[in-house]
Amino acid sequence: MATSSKRAYRSTSRPEGANRTRAKVLEAGRHLFSRKGIDATTIAQIAERAGVSEATVYATVGSKSGLLDALMREALFGPRFKSAQDKLEGVADPVQRIALTAHIARAIYQAESAELSLLMKASAFSPELRKSQQEFETLRRDMQRERIDALFKAGRARKGLTKETAATLMWMFTGREIYHKLVHESGWTPDRFQDWLERTLLESLTDTVTPAERSLS
Template structure:
């Protein structure tokens, strides 16, 4: 390593270190929330697991709730956590697909992949939300975020004239929002042992039958 590195390099280095610490904290919290749930996970445990002080966790994130919120958003955005879902290459291609049945198929596959990561964290938010108002508000906020992303799918279908004549874009978004809920995905996984692929095949069929104008199903 260079001695007396120029300032820009040093601050990049420091920023890199800070990013590493942040990632370690988020990684530790992710594992703890998924395995122990909301109540049993503490800032002290997250800090210990990440090899930092509780102080560092607080000053970096503010609260346990803020960490869980970032984890859910990160799980939705997968590889590029700083880019909103609908602006990412994969989902953007789905929204631009001109063939209705293919749009729905690709959407169903992509959302099943998102749900694998997100559903367990949303279950943590939901189970905590019955006890704590701060988590109840987070639960609502995250579902509103889902709604915004999924409305874009309904709008894409409307744009290519694919919706049933008796169905509004809003009603289509309602249906997409319900059928892609982490709640339903978790139920099917836990009680029916449905795989992500199985979920995606069923979702595709329901959306094709439930949303598309007759004759557009293949």
């Protein structure tokens, strides 16, 4: 019985140890990428700061590219995103799901600003960062596709729109650049951005009557 208990303890501790190692590697990468830039940081430096071997870094994240991807996903799809996504999953109405897209976009970029702003400034011209951002843009568009399909299936899309145009407009309006220009450069609050984006998406993509149209009726 004692041997069985010891084995059970070890099997439980292994995942916990792996998680602690991963957390140390990610934190070391975040720190160094934010101060030295992605291109100037080496795996050896990451390993030294994390207190692990280079082999452990490779086994944990694969490469600098893998480490950057892990950091991006951890920040962009963290608690804020999951909370917004949970709200979306509980809604069946396709128009309301379009509206909630504004909440998801705000959650993603607010988390990014809080957790990755130094990293992105330090590595603004890094090919690795550009590649990671391009992959995120493809993923973001794919994730939005279901909401556009549901809108058209329900016959609630704005008259004259094609699915492809609607998908492109949603992808554009929810882009990082617009959030950055409105919130960081123009001083909007995240709340104001979300309200504007929700209104813009509804008026641009759905058959919802706009305030201007309502005043003419």
